Amino acid sequence: MNDVRESFPQPPATMSRRRVLGGVVAGTLGASATAAAVPIDLAVPARAQQPAPTGTHRIDLHAHFLPPDYRAALLEHGHLTIGGYPPPEWSPEAAIAFMDYYGIQAQALSVSDPGVSFLSGKEAADMARYCNTYAAGLFKSDPARFGAFAVLPMPDIPSAIEEAIYALDDLHLDGVILLSAYDGVYLGDPRFEPLMIALEQRRAYVFVHPAAIPGTAKPALPLPDFLEEFTFDTTRAATMMMLTGVTQRYPNIRFQLAHAGGTLPFLSWRVGVASETVVGQMWPQGWPKPSLLDTAGQISNFYYDTALSGSAAAMSSVLAVTARDHIVFGSDWPFSAMTLPQSGTHDPAPGLSDIFDTDQRLEVERLNPLRQLPRLAQAVGG
Template sequence: MINRRTLLAGAATATGATALGAATLGSSTASAEPATQHAAPKGRYRIDLHAHFLPPEYRSALIEHGHFTIGGYPTPTWSPEADLAFADYYGIAARVLAVSDPGVSFLAGKEANDLARYCNTYAAGLIKRHPKRFGSFAVLPMPDVAASIAELAYALDVLHLDGVTLLSAYDGVYLGDPRYEPLMVELNRRSAYVFVHPAAIPDSAKPKLPVPDFLAEFTFDTTRAAIMMMTTGVLNRYPNIRFQLSHAGGTLPFLTHRIGVASQTAVGRFGLPKISLLDVQSQVAGMYYDTALSAAPTAMNSVLAATSRDHIVFGSDWPFSALVLDQHGDHDPAPGLSQTFTSEQRLEIERRNPLKQLPRLKAAIGK
């Protein structure tokens, strides 16, 4: 079993060395801003691929089970009306909704299955009422792999949702672990789009720091999941799965070279396959990276060093980003992007790239 404790032990040196850099990646300003601030495109054009929702019964279940915060952020309220108002204000044409951490993994058995079905059916209803304004990534009743495969089939074949959401780990077991192999086989067969969202770390597996998980630990956990999928060969075995990594991939772009070098030493002691530097670079470049809470040049330039611009997609992280976005009154949800990208390049990142990955939504919206 490769769990949080095992992987954390092997990554301790790298995590310590990069914690300050990771915090910088998530900041809203750069220490050395470029001379030119490009103009943002006008109109309601954005396609939001890091968009959360909390339908009523789901939020009630969270609160009932003590989830008053998510990653240290107060569990927000949500409604379709507030969602549309937010999107209209910030020039967002459509939001592809996803359940955030902890998914439905705080339940088990029939309760988890029923809550996943409720969330997915709720999303499908929104799409039916507003086909040009909403899409959705299905939540699965993980870590129950058999039940998740069944819900995946229902969500994609019956409800016609746009993809699925997976957390970086479930019960301390990361994506890439062999027990998830049957699900990966099915996702690959379907050429599924998979939104990977970080999960909160158990208190027993993380240092005691006076900051909430969503500020730093979330970025590290996305990185751990991506490293696991590379070192266990998931990305090579299942090339049809398109993985989107939250928050600009966490610290993965920064660590790309280091992971390739370290694969011959530290990673090898876990009995995992040794991956070359070139293989690491190729696998990192093949995933997709969203801009949620990561629009600053420090983050975007790191992503551009690891992959091409056509692998960057827009994400708002709303309503979990509400406290941040409410500070901006200029109708631009990611003003930092204009410090790195021109208006035309922002159109590519915020609209064209997302629509290329989601044919149902593209057909509904048009050009």
């Protein structure tokens, strides 16, 4: 790899995440066609790898940043790993070098797990304001390279609403990022309703990112959370939002699910079929009862990013439950640094060419993201 590539943050690791991830996505190819929202022929992988688009065209909707004071606070409060991964170094200069190398025109930056929820009260609110103001400064000084999703001081709902309004209305950030759960309470819980109302009023774009599961609430396996648990938690959040009616009550909120929706596409039929079993008979009073057809429609309305999911197996599963225009590009950088191609290619996700042709990749990697973020689209001339 050339000197530019070597300048990217490279957190220590004893083994390649790329090697570990290879076997994880292989099982997702058999997604149920029963709940398909698009013709099944769209889910058939290309027989031969197609050429990738050229030039600096990609718009990255799953990219993280760690402003200096935020990263220092994480370490000070004992967050030595995030999803089992050491908090990487980050700087605007390193981000631009990464984007230039991999043909990315702009990144919509977001704070990853644990957001600012490791703090409380005024400290959490102040840290959220610091991160959001920092991000706004980036895209004001370099509008064609950076956008941002606002971090909120969850689970303090009044404070989160105040910050969301400020970030969207005053700072003009491109959306917000919400974790799948806060203190074990998942998105979809009635406690989050006031925030959803505020986001609905602003027709907000909401990036749903997985949160780490407490060690006491998961099996004691020698696997980092990013490998499997993150995908499961995204699935739990999406399922709860559907089954409690959030995705129906707030149709103007566009939810992007990280990492190709976790396991949701694969489990789409199982989620909907619950109404046909004893589960449906015991459904909590006041909650919409799941149905196969309704669940299929709601699943098709989510947006799915390609972060750590750039393979025919993962994308075929997504295409079995939604249309291609609901797939957006994501790199997961800088946390994905160890998974990026090491062969000198300037394509950050060559596996996408196993399922998409050149024009389709351009749609996923540029056109779809820009349709959702009008401020960024105007800034980049797209």
